[in-house]
Amino acid sequence: MKSQSLQQSVTDILATADIKINGPDPWDLHVHDDRFYKRVLSQGTLGLGESYMDGWWDCDSIDEFVNKAFRADLYRKARFGWKTVMEILLAKVTNLQTKRKAVDNIQRHYDLGNHLYQLMLDKRMTYTCGYWKNADNLDQAQENKMDLICRKIGLQPGQRVLDIGCGWGSFAKFAAERYGATVVGITISQEQLKLGREMCAGLPVELRFQDYRDVNEKFDHIVSIGMAEAVGYRNLRTYMQVAARCLSDEGFFLLHTIGHPFSKTSPDPFIDKYIFPNCLIPSLKQLGAAMEHLFIVEDLHNFGAYYDPTLMAWFHNFDHNWEQLKGEYDERFYRMWKYYLLSSAGSMRSRNNQLWQMVLSKKGVVGGYESVR
Missing domain, CATH: 3.40.50.150 (Vaccinia Virus protein VP39)
Known part of the structure; x- marks a missing residue:
């Protein structure tokens, strides 16, 4: 699939939740790397989170982006890569x-x-x-x-x-x-x-x-x-x-x-x-x-x-105190933890x-x- 077709596919999916690529609303995604489209289509929620950790996209309000995505049932349409499928099968037959x-x-x-x-x-x-x-x-x-x-x-x-x-x-x-x-x-x-x-x-x-x-x-x-x-x-x-x-x-x-x-x-x-x-x-x-x-x-x-206000309060504290944590954790950890807290808030919302x-x-x-x- 060509890059433009991948981008259009993601754009069309997000549009059903009133989410735009590089749009004006706080829940819109701002994509910095075109590899994002293939990654999220092939890896689903894992690709979405990892590409955020890697700085491939940003969003002013991740919590509201996730809220709108869930309300529109976008996550049920997410695809999984072969590794994720194997992990799902493994969980069914082994005690983790x-x-x-x-x-x-x-x-x-x-x-x-x-x-x-x-x-x-x-x-x-x-x-x-x-x-x-x-x-x-x-x-x-x-x-x-x-x-x-x-x-x-x-x-x-x-x-x-x-x-x-x-x-x-x-x-x-x-x-x-x-x-x-x-x-x-x-x-x-x-x-x-x-x-x-x-x-x-x-x-x-x-x-x-x-x-x-x-x-x-x-x-x-x-x-x-x-x-x-x-x-x-x-x-x-x-x-x-x-x-x-x-x-x-x-x-x-x-x-x-x-x-x-x-x-x-x-x-x-x-x-x-x-x-x-x-x-x-x-x-x-x-x-x-x-x-x-x-x-x-x-x-x-x-x-x-x-749980929504609880998670938002945790994120506020984490973000406010990040300067005190910088020596212990790197910027990728900051993006991972931010994504975890805000996406969880959106899921609860x-x-x-x-x-x-x-x-x-x-x-x-x-x-x-x-x-x-």
Whole structure:
């Protein structure tokens, strides 16, 4: 296909979403290298992201470009190169989240350096969607989210809570300080563990380097906030079995996860290669099948629209503090991280991805569970 024909093909596809090449609107693409057209047509979302990292195109508002692309279903029309097709097939027949692989997957993202996350996140270092109801800043939105979780599980002083995928211990610290809970948090990131222990010093909080599959103790409640995406659909049943095994009969399991409206067995190629290796956003069908005969769904709360302002706040912090990070990361990393944050915001804004909080019980609440918002 000649260069002009390639350009016309991309132009025609983008036009269905009201996106132009070198147009005047902030969501229009400004192409600097004509190789962009062949790359994006042959490699789909991976080629789109990589060509941005390479400086082949720019956009004043990547988040809105992605929002418009999803709303027009452009991503469903994306083509995949042979390598991506092979990776999709591989994900269907192999477990990409074994204990050994899981450590490598997590470390490739969360061990990039605590300094990056300290400058990007809120003061408590909470790397999940905030709850923006009655909040006008990131710090308040994240505290609202953690308080919401504590209220949803009916947390009482002295109760023992397991936090599966505890990050830097933000929830553990909050639950101990505000609700008088005793918390055990598990992570497989050494960088998170080191800083998390410092942040939770002096509190009834124990942070461990431990795979969730190795936990075999009883807890009054369990929370898992932004962890299920790293489990992989092949391990969701085991994940639910561990939670059921460790939860008291009268307790709650609060599952907080990004959700996809239909089931997939492989992640977005760009996110998989550069951001969250071998992670997969689950669907309700996949989660439902994994919890059969283990849990009753007491409450399902979708506040995915709140991930848009959360991600935009993270990008603002990252961009504002880039001068302090330049010595640790290069310009290509800056473009990669910018594309990741803004494209994720656009995906959430378009409602392509959701954010679910599920309150689960083992035997069902007699008389019913009263939803908390």
